[in-house]
Amino acid sequence: MKRAAKRLTEGVxxxxxxxxxxxxASMLIAPMVLNDYLLTVLILVFYSAYLGLAxxxxxxxxxYLSLGHALYVGLGGYAAAALYVHFGIGPWLGLLVAIPLTxxxxxxxxxxAFRFGVAGVYFAILTIACxxxxxxxxxxxxWVGGSGGFFLPVKQYARxxxxxxxxxxxxxxxxxxxxxxxxxxxxxxxLHSRVGYFWQxxxxxxxxxxxxxxxxxxxxxxxxxxxAGMSSFAGVFYAFYYNNLFPEQVFHIxxxxxxxxxxxxxxxxxxxxxVLGAFVLTGLAEALHALLALFGVDVPGVNRLLYGVCLLLVxxxxxxxIWPWLARRLRLTETGS
Amino acid sequence: MALWxxxxxxxxxxxxxxxxxxxGLVYGLMALGLSVIFGVVRVVNFAHGEMMxxxxxxxxxxxxxxxxxxLIMLIPITAVLFALGYVMQAGLINPFVTxxxxxxxxxxxxxxxxxxxxxxxxxxxxxxxxxTAYAFDSFQFGxxxxxATKLYxxxxxxxxxAALFAFFRFTDTGTAIRACADNHTGALTVGLDVxxxxxxxxxxxxxxxxxxxxxxxxxxxxxxxxxxxxxxxxFIIVITxxxxxxxxxxxxxxxxxxxxxxxxxxxxxxAKSMFAFxxxxxxxxxxxxxxxxxxxx
Numbered sequence: 001m002k003r004a005a006k007r008l009t010e011g012v013x014x015x016x017x018x019x020x021x022x023x024x025a026s027m028l029i030a031p032m033v034l035n036d037y038l039l040t041v042l043i044l045v046f047y048s049a050y051l052g053l054a055x056x057x058x059x060x061x062x063x064y065l066s067l068g069h070a071l072y073v074g075l076g077g078y079a080a081a082a083l084y085v086h087f088g089i090g091p092w093l094g095l096l097v098a099i100p101l102t103x104x105x106x107x108x109x110x111x112x113a114f115r116f117g118v119a120g121v122y123f124a125i126l127t128i129a130c131x132x133x134x135x136x137x138x139x140x141x142x143w144v145g146g147s148g149g150f151f152l153p154v155k156q157y158a159r160x161x162x163x164x165x166x167x168x169x170x171x172x173x174x175x176x177x178x179x180x181x182x183x184x185x186x187x188x189x190x191l192h193s194r195v196g197y198f199w200q201x202x203x204x205x206x207x208x209x210x211x212x213x214x215x216x217x218x219x220x221x222x223x224x225x226x227x228a229g230m231s232s233f234a235g236v237f238y239a240f241y242y243n244n245l246f247p248e249q250v251f252h253i254x255x256x257x258x259x260x261x262x263x264x265x266x267x268x269x270x271x272x273x274x275v276l277g278a279f280v281l282t283g284l285a286e287a288l289h290a291l292l293a294l295f296g297v298d299v300p301g302v303n304r305l306l307y308g309v310c311l312l313l314v315x316x317x318x319x320x321x322i323w324p325w326l327a328r329r330l331r332l333t334e335t336g337s
Numbered sequence: 338m339a340l341w342x343x344x345x346x347x348x349x350x351x352x353x354x355x356x357x358x359x360x361g362l363v364y365g366l367m368a369l370g371l372s373v374i375f376g377v378v379r380v381v382n383f384a385h386g387e388m389m390x391x392x393x394x395x396x397x398x399x400x401x402x403x404x405x406x407x408l409i410m411l412i413p414i415t416a417v418l419f420a421l422g423y424v425m426q427a428g429l430i431n432p433f434v435t436x437x438x439x440x441x442x443x444x445x446x447x448x449x450x451x452x453x454x455x456x457x458x459x460x461x462x463x464x465x466x467x468x469t470a471y472a473f474d475s476f477q478f479g480x481x482x483x484x485a486t487k488l489y490x491x492x493x494x495x496x497x498x499a500a501l502f503a504f505f506r507f508t509d510t511g512t513a514i515r516a517c518a519d520n521h522t523g524a525l526t527v528g529l530d531v532x533x534x535x536x537x538x539x540x541x542x543x544x545x546x547x548x549x550x551x552x553x554x555x556x557x558x559x560x561x562x563x564x565x566x567x568x569x570x571x572f573i574i575v576i577t578x579x580x581x582x583x584x585x586x587x588x589x590x591x592x593x594x595x596x597x598x599x600x601x602x603x604x605x606x607x608a609k610s611m612f613a614f615x616x617x618x619x620x621x622x623x624x625x626x627x628x629x630x631x632x633x634x
Contacts, residue, residue: 065439116622120438121381125572126621129614136611253565264443301457308450315444
């Protein structure tokens with residue numbers, strides 16, 4: 001326990017730890033201060049922060065661009081929802097099925113790609129193809145509603161049932177906040193472990209990594225499987241929070257793209273980047289939405305247009321993301337924590 | 338096995354295959370643009386299908402406002418897309434040519450998102466279509482019935498592709514561009530203006546997609562959301578045929594066009610893109626350089 005704590009904080013400045021603690025504490029008391037609307041926005045923020053962190057393991061740490069992470073989110077969501085609706089099995093037990101299932105799908109994609117040396121843009125396109133495959137497949141998969149959508153029963157709940165994930169936004173908020181905190185710490189542990197250093201070696205120069213004796217195939221498999229497994233929790237959360245799943249929505253390539261924008265803007269490969277990116281992106285989108293509503297304009301697509309502009313600006317002017325820049329400004333460590 | 342109970346007469350297969358070939362030729366022209374850009378500039382145009390939707394909406398607007406047939410508008414729209422591609426490469430993409438692959442990818446992704454949603458804001462999410470006077474005409478050759486629109490579109494696509502081949506083969510500029518593709522440093526050494534040639538190439542690739550879009554308007558309905566679908570399709574075609582190979586793009590287009598048409602007949606139309614993806618996965622795994630591509634070193 002103590003050793004784990006030491007490993008977590010090793011090399012992190014006191015200043016960074018203090019700031020992180022203040023940030024976490026303010027997030028803990030946020031539901032007491034914020035109204036319902038802002039709370040749902042924060043849920044959205046941490047949902048995308050969580051997913052960004054999960055995706056970041058594969059792209060940020062190991063250097064493989066996945067544009068099909070919606071596949072893992074959707075599979076996780078559908079697995080847990082199907083178990084709940086058809087067999088009455090709750091989401092936490094459902095995770096025991098959802099996570100291995102998604103890890104398996106990640107392993108299949110990883111095996112196919114890495115075994116045959118598929119990399120770079122080709123890897124990204126392979127992941128898109130697999131997610132699209134799932135989208136069309138689930139459109140015709142009638143056991144879980146097909147293209148008509150799959151719905152979880154909704155009724156008014158007198159009290160929060162954490163075990164079945166049925167209850168108020170506040171409960172969902174704490175669930176996703178806790179999950180984000182856990183994955184954040186896990187990422188920190190992973191990044192500063194043997195596996196993490198191997199990943200970074202592969203990311204920087206895969207041939208050199210192989211030349212110094214790293215079993216690149218095995219460590220790339222770890223990256224894709226861990227990243228996929230972690231994404232599936234976000235899917236389970238999505239299913240129980242929104243109570244509906246449509247193949248056209250959960251597996252769509254737009255979902256895969258949205259979930260990478262946060263870490264892109266925050267800073268790929270950093271730990272706090274995906275969290276910061278989620279705040280910036282969701283915050284901007286909601287602010288714009290409110291602004292347009294104020295003027296009585298309701299145009300579909302404005303939010304996404306803004307996403308596109310953000311992405312463009314970030315790629316052109318801060319290609320390494322906002323976080324490394326901000327971390328220097330705040331006089332924290334170079335990579336942040 | 339209920340899918341198989343109906344006996345389908347053989348000529349229906351023939352008709353469907355011919356229709357697939359014709360659509361596939363237009364797909365091929367679209368993918369040719371992607372392939373040319375990749376082959377020379379070494380940038381993967383992730384906004385390819387989105388740029389095609391710009392051409393499609395231009396054709397639609399000209400048709401609904403002024404009654405101008407897409408086939409008449411073909412050259413003007415192609416010119417507009419050429420200019421757009423030229424400006425994009427010269428102004429935005431050129432600094433990214435030497436940056437990591439995923440950065441280029443994300444830049445073009447940003448452009449793609451802006452195009453899709455810009456069109457969504459301007460034209461709304463509903464499907465729109467161009468109904469020409471000859472939309473329901475067809476030619477009959479024995480028992481073979483061919484849609485007039487598809488035939489015109491395919492014939493024009495073949496002409497456009499032939500013009501591009503001729504440009505690369507027989508003009509000085511075309512030769513210079515091929516030199517850039519073969520050996521970047523060598524091209525710089527002999528004093529070629531590589532940046533201008535890159536912009537020209539991106540313009541030519543965009544012109545292909547402009548022509549393909551104007552032709553596809555005759556065949557399919559348009560929504561802003563079809564952009565990403567065709568970007569993916571173009572990728573599948575180019576990877577299947579071989580990245581950077583011009584005949585490969587046309588061949589890939591034919592293959593995907595026929596596969597989609599047959600899958601729509603034998604299974605259900607909504608599952609047809611699954612077969613295109615299946616082909617992509619198989620090619621990536623067993624012949625990653627594509628059918629006509631050169632082996633990756």
